Amino acid sequence: MHTPKISVIIPVYNAGIYLPERIESILNQTLKDIEIIIVLDCPTDGSDKVAESYSRKDERIKLIYNPANLHIGLSRNQGLKAATGEYISLVDHDDYCTPDMYEKMYSKAQQNQADIVVSNFYGITSTGKTQRFGFPQNYSDEAFQKESFAFLISGPCNHNPACSITSNFSVWTQLFKRQFLEKHHIVFQDNREITFEDRLFLIEAYFFAQKVNVIHEAFTYHRYHQSNSGSNYSYRSIELITNYLMYVHDFLNRQHILKKEYIHFADNILLSLYSGFRNEVKHKSLFKALRTLTPIRKKPAFQQALRYLYKKENLKYLKKYPVTKLSFLLLITLFGKKTD
Incomplete structure (x- = not known):
């Protein structure tokens, strides 16, 4: 059985006008050996029809239909169960990424046999303003791995010079080795019962990781708007x-x-x-x-x-x-x- 280099997991609820751009930015990656797992979380705006249309055109797309609305945490877990790739990418349904994202991040992961690779990103406000968020160029892999766990367990913003980074530190800037996640049983919690489910996932991942690498390039364009769960x-x-x-x-x-x-x-x-x-x-x-x-x-x-x-x-x-x-x-x- 063929093992794709990367499994991209996209939980989809009501993605609206952003879903085509999200899917196309992944289909157009320079790294072609990927699988795209779209977890349809009972959308009511026709997002399921959009996903089905793309799946008919590209066999790399797999669709999972939740029987009930599970929200993002448990939907990601559904994707993790189905994933067969060497590495896992967990992305939001309304973001998009540059065409070279997975080629560069996978190359970095392979070069160092990393459990986790983390990159920079661009934030897009509701007014369309774009701002780059990232680690300083002199922030080495060793320094990041040493300090990241303490950053994560110190709360939403730890008043450290890296606060502006860690407060926006999320799973969608990262690649995770699938066997590493499975070995340590790292999954998401139900965000209907617990908050900061991304942070809990990362706390466990960064505790168990043997090697974490930073790539000092921004690939993901992340949209901030009122429907983001962090704003609710x-x-x-x-x-x-x-x-x-x-x-x-x-x-x-x-x-x-x-x-x-x-x-x-x-x-x-x-x-x-x-x-x-x-x-x-x-x-x-x-x-x-x-x-x-x-x-x-x-x-x-x-x-x-x-x-x-x-x-x-x-x-x-x-x-x-x-x-x-x-x-x-x-x-x-x-x-x-x-x-x-």
């Missing part, structure tokens, strides 16, 4: 953030590295809960937003981590944050008094 209120609710933080806690604990990485985990809790509380305040009255924090008081792991972060020996580290009145309000809500 429900996706950033305190409930889903709490589930995300407990998943990180339990993973670090299982790998016996919670103590070693504790400062980064505490960092993640503060920043994630602060971000979630801001989100709640935007959509609810202050009283109702405060009530969403009630379950957090019953999480000893959270209270212990936040108290650890506010110990005197860690105050120098804490001063890196732009701690606002809102985060202070979060703390006194959790503890019931000012933390010394």
Whole structure:
């Protein structure tokens, strides 16, 4: 049985006008030995008809029909189960990429037998403005691999000089060796029950990876608009953030590295809960937003981590944050008094 060099997995819901450009940018790759797995997540806008039309024209396209709307995390897992390629690419249905993306990333992966290859990208705003995001040219493979795991477990934005990079660090800039993912059982969580499913996938991948390579070129054009899951209120609710933080806690604990990485985990809790509380305040009255924090008081792991972060020996580290009145309000809500 032939093994393609790359399996490209595209979960599709209502991709609208962007789907043809997405598919064609993959079909037009200079690297031809690829398979394209389109996971149709019960679209209602005719995206399934568009995908079917392309599949009739190119035998490299495989279609998977979800029996129910599974959302992006579980849809990606459906693609992972069907993939036969040497490497895996996980892309969004409304982005597109340059024609040389897979040839260059696969060449880099082969050259170093990498488990993961990560590249730069372009972000496109709703107004059409394009901005390049990427790693500094002097950011070596060794430095990136050494620091990436700490970046990932430090939360949405860790106030490190690389924050602008890691806050946009996603699976769609990367290639993953399929056998590596299968060996360590790395899959996506259900993003109806947990937030930051990309980050959880990457935390596990970067923990187990033996070799990670950076390619200092931008290939993907990623669209930012209100329908991105990261912009939705429900996706950033305190409930889903709490589930995300407990998943990180339990993973670090299982790998016996919670103590070693504790400062980064505490960092993640503060920043994630602060971000979630801001989100709640935007959509609810202050009283109702405060009530969403009630379950957090019953999480000893959270209270212990936040108290650890506010110990005197860690105050120098804490001063890196732009701690606002809102985060202070979060703390006194959790503890019931000012933390010394």
